[in-house]
Amino acid sequence: MTQADLVLQSLVSGLGIGCVYGLIGIGFCVIYNASGIVNFAQGAFVMLGGMITHVLLVRYHVPYALAAFVAVVAVAAVGVVLERLVVRPLWMRKAPVFVMILATLAAQIVIERVTFLLVDDQPKTLPVFLDWPPIMLGRVAINYQSLFIIAGSLAIVGALALFFKVTLTGKAMRACAIDREAALLQAIPVSTMLALAFALSAGLGAVAGILLTPTQYTAFNVGVPFAISGFIAAIIGGFGRPFGAFVGGLALGLVQSIAILWLGAGLKSAAALSVLLLFLFVRPAGIFGAAK
Amino acid sequence: MAPDPHAPLLQVRGLTARYGHVRALEATDLTVDRGELVAILGPNGAGKSTLLRAILGLVANTGEVRSEGVVLPRADPVAVASAGIVLVPEGRGIFGPMTVAENLRLGAYRVRDRREVERRLARTFELFPRLSERLGQTAGSMSGGEQQMVAIGRALMADPKVLLLDEPSLGLAPRVTAEILETLRRLNQSGLSVVLVEQKAPLALELAVRVHLLSLGRTVAVISPDQVKSHDELARYYFA
Numbered sequence: 001m002t003q004a005d006l007v008l009q010s011l012v013s014g015l016g017i018g019c020v021y022g023l024i025g026i027g028f029c030v031i032y033n034a035s036g037i038v039n040f041a042q043g044a045f046v047m048l049g050g051m052i053t054h055v056l057l058v059r060y061h062v063p064y065a066l067a068a069f070v071a072v073v074a075v076a077a078v079g080v081v082l083e084r085l086v087v088r089p090l091w092m093r094k095a096p097v098f099v100m101i102l103a104t105l106a107a108q109i110v111i112e113r114v115t116f117l118l119v120d121d122q123p124k125t126l127p128v129f130l131d132w133p134p135i136m137l138g139r140v141a142i143n144y145q146s147l148f149i150i151a152g153s154l155a156i157v158g159a160l161a162l163f164f165k166v167t168l169t170g171k172a173m174r175a176c177a178i179d180r181e182a183a184l185l186q187a188i189p190v191s192t193m194l195a196l197a198f199a200l201s202a203g204l205g206a207v208a209g210i211l212l213t214p215t216q217y218t219a220f221n222v223g224v225p226f227a228i229s230g231f232i233a234a235i236i237g238g239f240g241r242p243f244g245a246f247v248g249g250l251a252l253g254l255v256q257s258i259a260i261l262w263l264g265a266g267l268k269s270a271a272a273l274s275v276l277l278l279f280l281f282v283r284p285a286g287i288f289g290a291a292k
Numbered sequence: 293m294a295p296d297p298h299a300p301l302l303q304v305r306g307l308t309a310r311y312g313h314v315r316a317l318e319a320t321d322l323t324v325d326r327g328e329l330v331a332i333l334g335p336n337g338a339g340k341s342t343l344l345r346a347i348l349g350l351v352a353n354t355g356e357v358r359s360e361g362v363v364l365p366r367a368d369p370v371a372v373a374s375a376g377i378v379l380v381p382e383g384r385g386i387f388g389p390m391t392v393a394e395n396l397r398l399g400a401y402r403v404r405d406r407r408e409v410e411r412r413l414a415r416t417f418e419l420f421p422r423l424s425e426r427l428g429q430t431a432g433s434m435s436g437g438e439q440q441m442v443a444i445g446r447a448l449m450a451d452p453k454v455l456l457l458d459e460p461s462l463g464l465a466p467r468v469t470a471e472i473l474e475t476l477r478r479l480n481q482s483g484l485s486v487v488l489v490e491q492k493a494p495l496a497l498e499l500a501v502r503v504h505l506l507s508l509g510r511t512v513a514v515i516s517p518d519q520v521k522s523h524d525e526l527a528r529y530y531f532a
């Protein structure tokens with residue numbers, strides 16, 4: 001393979017992982033907009049998506065598609081439980097935002113540990129969705145899972161855009177993000193919208209985990225790195241802008257894959273954190289400017 | 293408890309509100325019957341906004357608020373708004389990045405019947421024809437007067453029993469203020485009950501059946517508009 005082929009190959013895989021970072025980043029934004037909270041349990045949702053699908057598929061022989069569907073619904077439910085059990089009690093007591101953020105970090109650790117106890121510490125993987133040979137573009141191989149990741153992510157982003165633009169519930173969620181008090185005055189149940197935001201973000205995280213696990217692996221402790229990548233994606237996009245976060249995820253995925261190619265896999269996280277620092281120094285409001 | 297159709301649409305008794313340890317409203321009473329427009333006057337910091345916000349439950353408060361005899365919860369703005377007590381807050385509270393159409397639709401958030409929404413829209417456009425021409429415009433890009441129309445139009449989409457308005461003329465040119473107040477007069481004449489907080493006292497007095505004078509968080513007098521005009525000291529105080 002020529003250098004150009006290698007770069008192209010890296011970019012394709014970077015695009016795939018970038019989509020996943022983007023989905024996680026959107027999850028951060030949806031909760032942040034609804035509540036002002038940065039939810040560090042976002043990575044746990046990603047881990048749970050892959051893990052629950054794996055357990056259903058391998059231990060209980062549930063058909064793949066059904067296992068994935070059940071996993072997304074279950075993780076969305078975990079999101080609601082997190083909101084009810086951890087966030088809302090603090091919210092009611094008007095706890096400072098950083099306390100709520102710390103609480104989500106604690107929840108991340110609890111979910112991690114419970115998964116460790118219920119499953120084990122071994123890395124788990126999922127079969128690819130379609131076991132076809134990769135598509136060859138010259139000497140660049142594009143595997144179908146990458147296409148699934150990209151197409152699936154785009155479909156979700158499109159559906160999400162429609163949801164926020166067209167449905168009354170979506171508009172109400174946007175209204176809560178713009179002015180929570182004014183939303184209350186329209187009799188919009190703001191606290192229900194908060195629970196919905198957690199369900200939505202958790203479901204998004206689960207989908208990201210399910211899409212990605214076949215090309216990588218999942219284990220009880222993969223959540224935090226994913227959360228950090230999604231967080232960086234959200235920062236790049238301008239925190240609070242869901243679609244900015246998706247673009248941010250793509251950018252991060254591409255930079256990371258090139259960094260792996262030229263600097264080695266060991267510097268993958270260093271590259272991501274460098275991108276974060278770069279943005280925090282040069283353009284803290286992100287590409288598209290922060291939402292608030 | 294079933295609503296009593298003979299009880300006032302809004303009855304406030306002994307409403308007290310505080311910000312932390314600062315009491316901003318002391319044992320205030322207020323009654324609004326069907327079709328009445330009640331004005332609340334008072335100098336800056338008198339507690340006018342606090343009174344409206346306390347009725348909705350947006351600030352910590354104690355006391356009793358009833359609508360048609362039904363006691364409304366004191367810390368649940370959604371429940372109070374759902375009961376038809378709808379506030380257009382100071383500063384309007386429109387959803388700036390959203391379109392006029394979206395703002396209006398959200399005013400009728402609890403209504404899922406499309407035809408009912410259409411009916412309410414048509415009624416709103418009758419009052420504010422300009423809004424029907426601007427449905428696709430982002431509300432935040434409109435002029436101050438138009439934004440106030442969006443805010444009032446959005447409140448009307450909820451089909452309120454009592455409309456509470458906090459200084460709708462704030463920051464508006466006299467001509468625009470007159471237009472807004474004329475609309476309020478028409479609404480009131482068609483039977484809508486209104487509580488109007490206004491700094492520009494003369495404007496409010498023309499519409500009101502009763503005037504509550506607030507000062508330092510207390511109701512100092514409940515009088516008829518004529519009494520305000522003929523009362524030298526008050527007139528000097530409020531019209532200076």
Ligand SMILES: Nc1ncnc2c1ncn2[C@@H]1O[C@H](COP(=O)(O)OP(=O)(O)OP(=O)(O)O)[C@@H](O)[C@H]1O
Nearest residue numbers: 311314316334335336337338339340341342343491
């Ligand atoms: N969020 C707040 N925190 C602390 N004190 C407040 C707050 N809002 C209002 N206050 C105080 O409560 C009192 C009443 O304020 P309020 O806004 O109700 O007055 P107002 O009559 O509406 O005045 P204006 O005509 O200026 O709108 C004032 O002393 C004000 O400083």
Ligand SMILES: [Mg+2]
Nearest residue numbers: 340341342382
């Ligand atoms: Mg005020």
